Amino acid sequence: MTGADEEAREAARRLFAGACEFVAGAAAVDAIPPDTLPEFAFVGRSNVGKSSLINALTGRNALARVSQAPGRTRQINFFRLGEACHLVDLPGYGYAKISKQMAAEWQHLIFSYLRGRASLRRVALLIDARRGVLAVDQEVMRLLDQAAVSYVVVLTKTDKLPPAEHEAAKNAALAALAGHTAAYPEILATSAITGEGLAALREQFAALVSA
Numbered sequence: 001m002t003g004a005d006e007e008a009r010e011a012a013r014r015l016f017a018g019a020c021e022f023v024a025g026a027a028a029v030d031a032i033p034p035d036t037l038p039e040f041a042f043v044g045r046s047n048v049g050k051s052s053l054i055n056a057l058t059g060r061n062a063l064a065r066v067s068q069a070p071g072r073t074r075q076i077n078f079f080r081l082g083e084a085c086h087l088v089d090l091p092g093y094g095y096a097k098i099s100k101q102m103a104a105e106w107q108h109l110i111f112s113y114l115r116g117r118a119s120l121r122r123v124a125l126l127i128d129a130r131r132g133v134l135a136v137d138q139e140v141m142r143l144l145d146q147a148a149v150s151y152v153v154v155l156t157k158t159d160k161l162p163p164a165e166h167e168a169a170k171n172a173a174l175a176a177l178a179g180h181t182a183a184y185p186e187i188l189a190t191s192a193i194t195g196e197g198l199a200a201l202r203e204q205f206a207a208l209v210s211a
């Protein structure tokens with residue numbers, strides 16, 4: 001391991017060792033708090049594992065409430081990690097029973113947040129490793145491209161995928177990045193259960209906090 005690797009690892013450890021507190025929940029655009037700290041947002045379909053990943057990254061069990069009812073969390077939840085950055089849990093999309101009206105409201109809230117957020121360093125776009133990138137995920141990727149928001153595709157729940165299928169799942173996700181101008185060119189595979197990929201994601205965020 002080089003000195004630079006060790007430094008990166010140490011910076012990530014320090015960042016995620018900080019206290020993590022709920023700051024605000026915004027169900028409407030005017031309730032979004034000011035962007036005072038570097039921010040990392042998590043977006044993905046309902047039930048993809050956003051809350052679980054935030055809990056696993058920060059080592060807290062019930063920080064971002066893990067909802068058993070898909071489509072329940074309709075607000076943007078902001079958490080402060082130490083004094084260093086915000087972690088932002090965006091409401092899930094793609095829930096079948098959601099009305100057209102709700103879907104339009106989701107898009108308005110999310111897009112208002114994404115467009116005007118100077119402090120937003122990177123979005124983690126979560127994809128269920130067993131399902132891969134769906135048409136609705138492609139739509140969100142286009143929104144992110146339009147808003148010129150840098151995003152990294154993160155596969156979730158890899159523990160549910162047979163080890164022999166991991167490589168193919170990553171390659172398929174990588175292929176789905178074609179033509180997406182704001183996508184980070186690598187896929188991170190994670191599991192909130194086994195902890196796979198968490199250190200790599202922490203390091204990516206830590207590098208962007210100090211950048």
Ligand SMILES: Nc1nc2c(ncn2[C@@H]2O[C@H](COP(=O)(O)OP(=O)(O)O)[C@@H](O)[C@H]2O)c(=O)[nH]1
Pocket residue numbers: 044045046047048049050051052053065066067068070092156157158159160190191192193194
């Ligand atoms: N096996 C496994 N289950 C997970 C993982 N992450 C989340 N889940 C489960 O998937 C469901 C949805 O997770 P949640 O974090 O609430 O998803 P969200 O709607 O995107 O916030 C819950 O039942 C979680 O326990 C994971 O890495 N592995």
Ligand SMILES: [Mg+2]
Pocket residue numbers: 050051052065066067073
């Ligand atoms: Mg959630």
